[in-house]
Amino acid sequence: MLPNCEPEPLYSADATTDFEPAVESAGTQTSPQTSALRPRGAEGRVRRAPRQAALVAVGFVMFGVGGTTARGHGLTYEVAESLECTGNAVEPVAFDMESARWQSFLGRLAERLEDGVVSHQQHRQLLAIWHEARRMSPSVRRPAIFVSDEGVVQAEWSYLDFPGVVFTVDIYADGKLDWFFRDARIQVVDGSDEELDLLLPARAFELLASTFSKSDAQLV
Amino acid sequence: MEAPGAGTNVPSSHRIVRLPKRTLEFVPEGWRPSSKNFEATTEEKASAANGAVLRISVWDLELTSVPQARSFRPGETLVLVAIVEAVLGAGAEAVVYEAVEEPDLGRPGAAGHAGIEGLSRGLGQSRLEWRARLERIAEVFVLMPGTGTSSTMA
Numbered sequence: 311m312l313p314n315c316e317p318e319p320l321y322s323a324d325a326t327t328d329f330e331p332a333v334e335s336a337g338t339q340t341s342p343q344t345s346a347l348r349p350r351g352a353e354g355r356v357r358r359a360p361r362q363a364a365l366v367a368v369g370f371v372m373f374g375v376g377g378t379t380a381r382g383h384g385l386t387y388e389v390a391e392s393l394e395c396t397g398n399a400v401e402p403v404a405f406d407m408e409s410a411r412w413q414s415f416l417g418r419l420a421e422r423l424e425d426g427v428v429s430h431q432q433h434r435q436l437l438a439i440w441h442e443a444r445r446m447s448p449s450v451r452r453p454a455i456f457v458s459d460e461g462v463v464q465a466e467w468s469y470l471d472f473p474g475v476v477f478t479v480d481i482y483a484d485g486k487l488d489w490f491f492r493d494a495r496i497q498v499v500d501g502s503d504e505e506l507d508l509l510l511p512a513r514a515f516e517l518l519a520s521t522f523s524k525s526d527a528q529l530v
Numbered sequence: 531m532e533a534p535g536a537g538t539n540v541p542s543s544h545r546i547v548r549l550p551k552r553t554l555e556f557v558p559e560g561w562r563p564s565s566k567n568f569e570a571t572t573e574e575k576a577s578a579a580n581g582a583v584l585r586i587s588v589w590d591l592e593l594t595s596v597p598q599a600r601s602f603r604p605g606e607t608l609v610l611v612a613i614v615e616a617v618l619g620a621g622a623e624a625v626v627y628e629a630v631e632e633p634d635l636g637r638p639g640a641a642g643h644a645g646i647e648g649l650s651r652g653l654g655q656s657r658l659e660w661r662a663r664l665e666r667i668a669e670v671f672v673l674m675p676g677t678g679t680s681s682t683m684a
Contacts, residue, residue: 458551469560
């Protein structure tokens with residue numbers, strides 16, 4: 311459990327409605343990570359989906375955000391507070407290298423928090439923004455993440471195959487946000503002006519989700 | 531090699547590198563540098579504090595190798611590359627040589643230090659307009675392959 315880690319979402323009251331409170335099944339012992347994610351059947355008993363079981367069996371578990379795959383199994387998934395806080399939520403997804411690297415990054419982000427490189431406010435804001443963007447569009451692309459020399463966490467949606475299109479969010483140590491969007495194709499510029507924001511406005515998420523979602527052809 | 535005169539233009543055919551000090555935590559496939567890499571650093575703002583033109587520090591690869599340039603900026607940096615002609619075409623006012631300060635003046639590669647002019651926020655220019663201008667310039671830079679700062683590099 312990370313200190314001062316608050317699992318409630320910043321952006322959407324129903325962002326975690328796919329998750330149910332954890333229910334331990336008697337006599338079951340699992341690793342800390344696998345115990346945090348358990349599918350629940352209609353009878354309310356905790357059980358493991360076949361796909362997840364297979365992944366656990368090979369010692370490699372991937373988690374994503376959304377609900378499509380989980381619902382496809384006729385199950386819902388519950389997320390323990392520790393994984394919710396570190397961002398290692400929620401559902402098994404198709405294996406690819408970027409997913410693996412993203413999960414590795416989320417693990418390192420928790421370490422950065424413990425090391426004091428990233429503040430709790432930055433950690434919470436980044437995960438909340440990512441979760442909300444994925445809630446609005448499960449296929450939204452992953453951003454580049456930097457920590458600047460001044461300690462600002464910076465998320466950038468900026469890709470070679472999207473020339474002229476960019477979305478950036480700077481997250482300062484106190485959690486304040488500076489965002490910017492530009493789409494040169496349609497001559498649109500938006501973002502924070504002189505005042506920093508405490509929350510990303512709804513239109514920012516709409517721009518992010520509508521602009522940077524992968525098409526069906528791009529999905530693995 | 532003798533350093534070109536300070537303030538003279540870097541030839542338009544030359545490649546330049548920008549070394550932003552940012553720790554790369556994660557880079558997705560197909561990422562390209564954004565304008566965040568072209569905002570003036572505290573040092574660059576300080577250099578321009580006395581009425582001098584604000585210049586964003588770059589290095590001419592004809593005169594300075596990437597390792598030499600990196601030696602002037604200890605710590606992790608990205609390495610972003612562009613051709614001067616493209617930078618000017620994207621809206622920069624000039625790319626000019628700029629002498630490094632003592633005690634770095636005689637170090638290997640010092641001759642290639644330069645600066646991009648025209649990236650500061652103009653009087654009366656909104657913040658969004660300024661960011662959009664920086665974005666146009668950022669778009670002509672690419673991340674030099676194999677020069678990321680993290681094991682997360684693709």
